[in-house]
């Protein structure tokens with residue numbers, strides 16, 4: 001096939017067709033051998049708005065089918081994309097479109113990683129997330145890499161788990177772009193703060209039960225004062241990044257006056273085939289997290305809405321059982 005247009009305009013079309021295995025002849029400008037190349041090709045792709053190529057096609061009387069491919073943008077920019085909790089179906093249409101238009105994608109550990117390659121066909125995929133045995137690329141370095149690539153004129157997509165602005169350092173990345181005068185846009189995503197409880201059947205609010213929910217980072221356990229405020233506020237408490245500090249958090253909430261019988265749900269790897277939900281009560285939380293071996297990524301939900309979880313056992317209050325679990329395998 002033949003792709004027509006300057007290297008900058010045609011770069012995305014070139015990458016896509018080459019990634020698909022096509023043998024591509026690229027013509028940035030007309031030159032000797034062009035007419036033969038167009039005749040030989042099974043398909044001609046005009047990947048530029050430059051009218052020059054329409055004239056060329058007309059004068060060479062090329063019989064090969066001709067299609068158009070949108071030229072790549074020549075002004076570098078950054079799009080922060082919220083990828084949702086992990087299932088590709090939970091990505092927005094805007095997120096998919098941004099990936100399809102990317103020159104380079106910087107991915108996190110969480111989010112819809114498996115689908116990135118097929119949505120961002122031909123784009124360079126850079127993994128900046130933390131994996132077991134590997135260190136995450138430090139935040140400042142991620143920002144520097146993104147800025148460098150955008151200054152080269154590329155469309156940089158920063159794919160983040162959930163929503164970029166929920167405990168996701170999204171605003172820092174926006175500021176890094178703005179500081180360099182780079183245009184940046186943000187595509188919101190389905191946050192795990194709501195989607196993980198929902199995957200277990202737990203609504204974060206429910207008329208007559210909970211009219212509000214508070215989302216907090218469990219990266220460091222909440223202070224005594226925060227626990228008192230949470231207790232006073234009522235409603236549902238949703239903790240992200242909280243597995244490592246769950247012992248201290250549970251003790252602090254009970255010390256602040258929250259009932260030990262308050263229901264708690266831990267939803268691990270929500271919206272993935274490995275999803276698992278564990279329910280118990282606040283006083284038994286610590287013991288059950290250890291017993292079941294809960295691991296990150298997990299969302300911890302505390303409040304009466306947890307009684308609505310698919311796996312909340314009706315006999316729970318009266319039996320000796322202190323926890324119940326529900327795995328993706330068990331449900332299917």
Ligand code: SAH
Nearest residue numbers: 162163166168191192240241269270297298
């Ligand atoms: N911006 C993200 C949150 C980033 S903090 C969002 O809006 O979802 C990372 C934490 O999110 C994890 O430690 C975990 O608490 C939670 N998380 C993200 N994806 C998850 C998933 N699929 N299942 C359970 N928890 C998840």
